[in-house]
Amino acid sequence: MATRVPALMEMSVNPSHVDHLAPRLGSTGLYAFVVEHSDAGSAHIAARHFPAGIGIIEDPATGGSAAAPALWLRRVGHLDGLTRLAISQGDDMGRPCRLTVTGSDDDATGWRVGGRVVLESPPGPHTRVVRPRALT
Numbered sequence: 001m002a003t004r005v006p007a008l009m010e011m012s013v014n015p016s017h018v019d020h021l022a023p024r025l026g027s028t029g030l031y032a033f034v035v036e037h038s039d040a041g042s043a044h045i046a047a048r049h050f051p052a053g054i055g056i057i058e059d060p061a062t063g064g065s066a067a068a069p070a071l072w073l074r075r076v077g078h079l080d081g082l083t084r085l086a087i088s089q090g091d092d093m094g095r096p097c098r099l100t101v102t103g104s105d106d107d108a109t110g111w112r113v114g115g116r117v118v119l120e121s122p123p124g125p126h127t128r129v130v131r132p133r134a135l136t
Contacts, residue, residue, distance in 0.1 A: 005046050008034045009092050013050045015057050022052030031065045033087075035078070042084040045069055049089070060090030061097035061117040070101045070111065090118065 013030060022029050029051035036044045049062040070085040087099040095118035103111030
């Protein structure tokens with residue numbers, strides 16, 4: 001977990017390193033976040049996701065990973081009683097997305113993810129074109 005939002009926003013990764021490391025860790029990529037604020041039962045985080053092996057450098061909204069920080073924050077005791085987590089993601093890509101995770105138990109089956117995402121943006125520095133390899 002990053003310690004400051006500027007550190008999170010300024011971070012960069014080498015996609016080939018993520019592609020190489022993630023499978024070894026049983027991960028889909030690198031998901032970094034920082035808690036911006038919290039109060040009784042709710043919190044807000046800023047997050048970034050650098051997926052492995054899917055041909056993009058960064059995902060502006062990662063619904064599939066959204067419950068993980070909520071469960072982790074509950075389990076390690078950082079946010080006891082957390083039932084709602086708001087996530088800001090994609091801002092630095094020009095695709096500001098907002099996700100909300102709600103739930104009340106300590107296992108992932110009882111949590112719901114929803115929100116608003118920006119589906120498209122013009123090509124930019126975060127766009128990486130991956131050409132299919134020829135089958136041999």
